[in-house]
Amino acid sequence: PSGKYFASLLFDCENQTAEKRQAEKFLGMDxxxxxxxxxxxxERAGYPMFYRNAEKKLAREQRKLSRCEKGSRNxxxxxxxxxLYHEKIKNQRKDFQHKLSHSLAEDYDAVCVEDLNLKGIAGGLHFGKGIQDNGYGQFLSMLGYKLEERGKYLIKVDRYFASSKICSVCGHKKKELALSERIYLCECGNRMDRDVNAAVNILKEGKRIYKKCA
Structure with missing residues (x-):
């Protein structure tokens, strides 16, 4: 890791405000x-994608609105x-995220995540609707303050850490890994869901960061 990377880790450690307990139970999250x-x-969070599921109905109601005379009663x-449809989706998303973040904050002492640039992902890969529907940034904020309230940790791994390319079993790093490759295959014999493999690597790196800061 670069000097800048180490500096960011030290900054995070030095700026812990709440009294912290010793972390024993860790979770990696991709x-x-x-x-x-x-x-x-x-396991997967299993978020129901509320916006995507209601998209056709919303589009139909939007078309009805466009046919109405602007300013009229209709x-x-x-x-x-x-x-009201948008408000319902927003409330469904928030309710799901509150329940999941509460459960994780209760069950784990430290949750390790990647410090992603979600705006960059949404714009660069044209995944705007998917990112918006996920509400992942909002979920991380909820999880962060719930962990903080309990004296626990949200450990952020550098976004340039190659979590997807590294084999979580032997540590071998692939030079290339296409987005279409959903199963991670390694020469050591490891065959694993690509996202689970990345989550395990994030867990290991998060533990390393924690030990350095503790």
Whole structure:
């Protein structure tokens, strides 16, 4: 790791404000476009993608709104209906994230994640709707303060750490790994879901960071 990377880790350690307990139970978590995130345990968050599921219905209601005369009574009525759909999706997402973040904060002493540039991912790969529907950034904020309240840790691994390319069993690093490759295959015989492999690597790197800061 570079000197800049070490400096960022030291800064994070020195700026812990709440009294912390010793971490014993760790979890690695990797961002996923589908289902929000994957855990080092092999489990998936299973986020229902509320916006995606309601997208057709929303589009239909938006078309009805566009056909209404702007400013008319029907326009105002339909505009309110569309707004209520969006509010429902927002509340469903928030409720799911609150329950999941509460569960993780209760069960684990430290959760290790990648410090991702979500805006860059959304714009660069044209995944805007998927990122917005996931609400991963909002979820991390919820998880962070719930862990903090309990004297626990949200450990952020550098975004340039090659979590997807490294074999979580033997440590071999692939030069290239296409997005289409959903199973990680290594010459050591490791065959694992790509996202789970990345989550395990994030867990290991998070533990390393924790030991350095402790």
């Amino acid at each position: 961002f996923s476009m589908h289902g929000m995130c994957v855990f080092s345990t092999g 326009y105002q009525k339909q505009k309110k209906k569309v707004a």
